[in-house]
Amino acid sequence: DQQVKQNSPSLSVQEGRISILNCDYTNSMFDYFLWYKKYPAEGPTFLISISSIKDKNEDGRFTVFLNKSAKHLSLHIVPSQPGDSAVYFCAATRRGSTLGRLYFGRGTQLTVWP
Amino acid sequence: DAGVTQSPTHLIKTRGQQVTLRCSPKSGHDTVSWYQQALGQGPQFIFQYYEEEERQRGNFPDRFSGHQFPNYSSELNVNALLLGDSALYLCASSFSSGRTGYTEAFFGQGTRLTVV
Numbered sequence: 001d002q003q004v005k006q007n008s009p010s011l012s013v014q015e016g017r018i019s020i021l022n023c024d025y026t027n028s029m030f031d032y033f034l035w036y037k038k039y040p041a042e043g044p045t046f047l048i049s050i051s052s053i054k055d056k057n058e059d060g061r062f063t064v065f066l067n068k069s070a071k072h073l074s075l076h077i078v079p080s081q082p083g084d085s086a087v088y089f090c091a092a093t094r095r096g097s098t099l100g101r102l103y104f105g106r107g108t109q110l111t112v113w114p
Numbered sequence: 115d116a117g118v119t120q121s122p123t124h125l126i127k128t129r130g131q132q133v134t135l136r137c138s139p140k141s142g143h144d145t146v147s148w149y150q151q152a153l154g155q156g157p158q159f160i161f162q163y164y165e166e167e168e169r170q171r172g173n174f175p176d177r178f179s180g181h182q183f184p185n186y187s188s189e190l191n192v193n194a195l196l197l198g199d200s201a202l203y204l205c206a207s208s209f210s211s212g213r214t215g216y217t218e219a220f221f222g223q224g225t226r227l228t229v230v
Contacts, residue, residue: 004156034218043118043204043221044157089156100145100208100219101170104156 003027004092006105013112019077021108023090026071030092034102035064035075038087047088048075080112116141118207118222126228127195135190135225139207145169146188147219148180151202163188164210192227200229 005024013019023033031052036044050057050064050073057064063076077084090105119138127133139146145164149157159172163182182188186207192199206219 006156036221041223043120043223046218046220049218091156100147100210101159101162101172102147102149102157102206102219103159104149106154106156 001026002105003030004090004103004105006090006108008108009106010109010111013080013110015082015112015114016079019075019080019084019110019112021075021077021088021090021110023073023075023105024071025073025092025103027092027094027103028071029094030103032093032095033064033066033073034091034093035062036089036091036104037084038089038107044089077110080110082112082114085110085112118205118220120203120205120222120225122225123223124226124228126230128230129195129197131195132191132193133195133227135192135203135205135227137188137190137205137207137222139186139188139205140220143207143209143217143220144186145208145210146182146186147206147208148188148190149204149206150174151204151224153201157204160190195229197229200227202226 034049035047038044066073087107089107091102121136147162148160151157161171166182177193179191202224204224205222208219209217
């Protein structure tokens, strides 16, 4: 049972434009959400996170939005750069009880073209 | 500061064989989790080790076992390998603050296991 879903396997965006990656979850007990970026032949790298008590978190070009009522989060990258081309994984956890166990989506391949 | 290191990076095994994968956590981290990432899928949680004990386990059979050593490094063992065990195995380390808190997980580069 996939508790975290990324329904778009791929996204193609022109350099300088906004990239929006989406993620849905089904478990209302999740209270912390993370985005990881993965390049080929490397492990996932932590990008940005958000607690369920917030609806937005920014870090430079990256912003994550959380809509708890819709069980939906999104990652915005502005402006997009060719170096952002990678697979992006959405992950969720329950901080107080699952001790860091992460539930991942299947990932979205982002391609940023010049 | 070395991050999470895994060995080997690639491995080819035959069905029925056994394999051991190794992980050294990031300096200062005491918790190690293992994930399996099959082709086209997201990482799936196998189990987590803290204080040399398996603290929680995902939906994987008993053929998957692990160990954590006093220096916090960890091993993942898989017995009676099946073709379906072919995947990227990722180790993640974090720091557990008490029994419920933790820091974000840092991942190693993974071990690509191919079962033929």
